[in-house]
Amino acid sequence: MFEQIDPRSATPLYAQIAGRLRVAVAAGELRPGEPLPSVRQLASKLRVNPATVVQAYRDLETEGFVEMRQGAGTFVKEVVPERKATERSKQAIDLVRQMIAEAGRLGLTARELQQAIEQELEARIG
Amino acid sequence: MSNAVEVRDILYRAGKAFEIRDLSLNVPTGSVYGFLGPNGSGKTTTIRLLLGLLRPARGRITVLGGDVPKDAPRVLARTGYVPESPHLYPMLTVEQLIRVHASFYPQWDGAWSRDLQRTFRLDGGTRFSSLSKGEKGKLMMLLALAQRPELLLLDEPTDGLDPVVRRDVLSALLDYVSQQNATVFISSHLIHELERICDWVGVMDRGHLVAELPMQSFKSGIKRLRVSNPPPRLGDTPFVILSREPSTGSAETWVVRGWQPPMTQYFEGVGAGLKEVVDLDLEEGFVELLNTFRQPQQ
Amino acid sequence: MFRTMLFTQWTWARSLILVGTLAAFAIPIVSVHSGDLGSVDSFTVRTYLVTLQGLGIAYPILAGVLGLILGVTAWGPDHQGRHVYALTRPLPRWQYALLRFTAGLVLLALPVFALWISALIASATVKLPVGLTTYPTALALRFALAALVAYAAFSAVAAGTSRTAAYVLSSIAVVLIAQVALSMAATEIDIVSPVAAAVFVWPGPLAVFSGRWMLIDV
Numbered sequence: 001m002f003e004q005i006d007p008r009s010a011t012p013l014y015a016q017i018a019g020r021l022r023v024a025v026a027a028g029e030l031r032p033g034e035p036l037p038s039v040r041q042l043a044s045k046l047r048v049n050p051a052t053v054v055q056a057y058r059d060l061e062t063e064g065f066v067e068m069r070q071g072a073g074t075f076v077k078e079v080v081p082e083r084k085a086t087e088r089s090k091q092a093i094d095l096v097r098q099m100i101a102e103a104g105r106l107g108l109t110a111r112e113l114q115q116a117i118e119q120e121l122e123a124r125i126g
Numbered sequence: 127m128s129n130a131v132e133v134r135d136i137l138y139r140a141g142k143a144f145e146i147r148d149l150s151l152n153v154p155t156g157s158v159y160g161f162l163g164p165n166g167s168g169k170t171t172t173i174r175l176l177l178g179l180l181r182p183a184r185g186r187i188t189v190l191g192g193d194v195p196k197d198a199p200r201v202l203a204r205t206g207y208v209p210e211s212p213h214l215y216p217m218l219t220v221e222q223l224i225r226v227h228a229s230f231y232p233q234w235d236g237a238w239s240r241d242l243q244r245t246f247r248l249d250g251g252t253r254f255s256s257l258s259k260g261e262k263g264k265l266m267m268l269l270a271l272a273q274r275p276e277l278l279l280l281d282e283p284t285d286g287l288d289p290v291v292r293r294d295v296l297s298a299l300l301d302y303v304s305q306q307n308a309t310v311f312i313s314s315h316l317i318h319e320l321e322r323i324c325d326w327v328g329v330m331d332r333g334h335l336v337a338e339l340p341m342q343s344f345k346s347g348i349k350r351l352r353v354s355n356p357p358p359r360l361g362d363t364p365f366v367i368l369s370r371e372p373s374t375g376s377a378e379t380w381v382v383r384g385w386q387p388p389m390t391q392y393f394e395g396v397g398a399g400l401k402e403v404v405d406l407d408l409e410e411g412f413v414e415l416l417n418t419f420r421q422p423q424q
Numbered sequence: 425m426f427r428t429m430l431f432t433q434w435t436w437a438r439s440l441i442l443v444g445t446l447a448a449f450a451i452p453i454v455s456v457h458s459g460d461l462g463s464v465d466s467f468t469v470r471t472y473l474v475t476l477q478g479l480g481i482a483y484p485i486l487a488g489v490l491g492l493i494l495g496v497t498a499w500g501p502d503h504q505g506r507h508v509y510a511l512t513r514p515l516p517r518w519q520y521a522l523l524r525f526t527a528g529l530v531l532l533a534l535p536v537f538a539l540w541i542s543a544l545i546a547s548a549t550v551k552l553p554v555g556l557t558t559y560p561t562a563l564a565l566r567f568a569l570a571a572l573v574a575y576a577a578f579s580a581v582a583a584g585t586s587r588t589a590a591y592v593l594s595s596i597a598v599v600l601i602a603q604v605a606l607s608m609a610a611t612e613i614d615i616v617s618p619v620a621a622a623v624f625v626w627p628g629p630l631a632v633f634s635g636r637w638m639l640i641d642v
Binding site: 177178179199200202203207209213214215216217218222225226229230231 | 425427428431432435436501504505506508509511512513514515516
């Protein structure tokens with residue numbers, strides 16, 4: 001899940017970690033009541049500053065995805081379905097934004113991009 | 127105390143060629159402070175000054191509330207050290223070295239030491255001189271960690287080690303930092319490693335500390351800008367220009383420090399166009415920062 | 425902490441200590457039985473005592489060698505690592521030096537003790553004519569003192585920087601070379617003897633080494 005944490009990306013590390021977890025919860029990979037890895041384990045595994053992990057978990061707690069229980073760890077909360085849908089659509093928009101920015105850098109027109117999207121989606125579904 | 131390490135106005139001379147002058151630095155307690163700088167900039171000398179191995183000609187060094195080198199023994203009881211080159215007795219075995227080291231520290235964690243020995247795959251019966259470079263590095267980190275220190279002074283601990291060993295060593299280090307509110311002062315060339323783990327960064331160049339700031343500020347504050355119709359003469363800019371280079375056409379590429387999004391207004395004010403704002407990674411930022419200090423400003 | 429100091433120095437010096445202890449044990453017993461005291465005739469007794477005196481040089485030599493090598497091995501490994509480990513111990517430097525020095529003394533006790541036991545055994549097993557007495561304890565004490573002086577001297581030099589060691593050795597070399605030069609110039613000037621006398625004759629510091637070392641004497 002956390003394979004490509006990239007310190008060189010524009011997104012701060014804590015945001016990258018929180019982002020991955022957010023998608024996992026929204027997609028149902030992490031179920032309500034499940035514990036997240038301890039700060040210690042995750043910091044050690046990803047080789048990042050533990051404060052980074054703590055910040056990611058705190059952000060998720062503020063947004064209502066997880067709850068941090070003193071002494072016990074951090075656990076996934078039951079997320080309302082609308083919330084999940086909102087999260088998914090937000091992820092999709094972020095993805096499209098990145099793609100459009102990249103297309104701009106490459107000099108592609110909106111039309112060319114749209115055509116390519118339709119073509120690829122058809123190939124996948126069809 | 128709020129700062130694990132405080133250095134004020136240090137002057138240190140070694141021969142005619144090398145000097146550390148007006149060095150002041152602060153390492154906040156509980157932080158992971160990355161100490162960057164090119165070879166010969168004085169990183170190892172600074173660490174030796176912090177340990178009391180060297181005495182400054184002028185200035186004050188306070189480590190964990192103690193004056194160094196006056197109170198060095200008491201400070202060293204709470205400080206773990208991994209030097210640049212291996213310093214342990216070469217004819218003793220891993221197990222003997224662990225035993226010797228443990229005898230100096232009442233708070234030694236034997237269980238964790240055995241645990242790390244297993245994780246690091248260190249055979250107790252091998253002599254230190256027969257260990258590979260990676261194994262030596264792992265053992266020195268094991269000793270520094272199992273001591274359960276409040277402060278870790280690490281001088282290029284992963285230098286010359288293969289990637290697998292580096293991961294093992296850093297994982298153990300971060301595991302410790304998560305358990306304990308320990309402070310880490312780590313000097314390294316491997317900027318990408320430091321990027322992940324440090325929340326503060328200090329940059330040395332030729333015996334001076336040229337920058338000291340939170341890692342996030344350092345990273346987010348340095349940007350590469352593509353500017354069209356740049357003004358021929360620059361007045362006051364809200365950011366610090368580290369470098370300017372001509373780009374395609376009449377455009378220029380600027381590398382700046384201290385950038386914030388509202389500063390786009392500056393360009394409108396001088397009749398220039400800001401085409402692009404790109405993040406630089408720590409390595410590029412570091413190189414640009416050093417270049418500023420070496421070339422006269424235009 | 426002292427235990428591990430002792431342990432490390434034992435690791436570095438154990439072969440020497442074992443050999444030294446064996447030698448210290450052997451010399452008294454072997455020397456005492458080097459002659460035949462079957463007949464109690466003064467000529468035999470005199471020859472016997474002269475042989476003993478000759479063999480007696482082994483004692484100061486052994487004391488000196490033990491002191492030298494123990495003194496040097498106490499500090500050698502620290503020198504090798506350029507003292508980084510020693511200087512980053514959570515101990516004041518004088519305390520560290522004291523622990524090292526004391527550990528060496530403890531190790532030195534082994535050959536001294538062996539010599540004493542051996543001297544006692546030798547004294548007990550020899551049949552002496554009237555007029556001769558054994559001095560096992562006095563001999564052992566003198567040996568202990570000589571070893572201590574040698575150990576302290578070499579330890580002090582070895583603990584210092586290579587510069588102090590260089591000064592000490594070069595001073596000795598200068599005196600010897602100067603003497604050689606003066607002798608070759610056919611002068612009668614003797615600088616070595618006065619220096620040696622100042623050092624080796626009481627109350628000089630190394631006086632304990634000179635003179636006769638006799639387990640059995642009149």
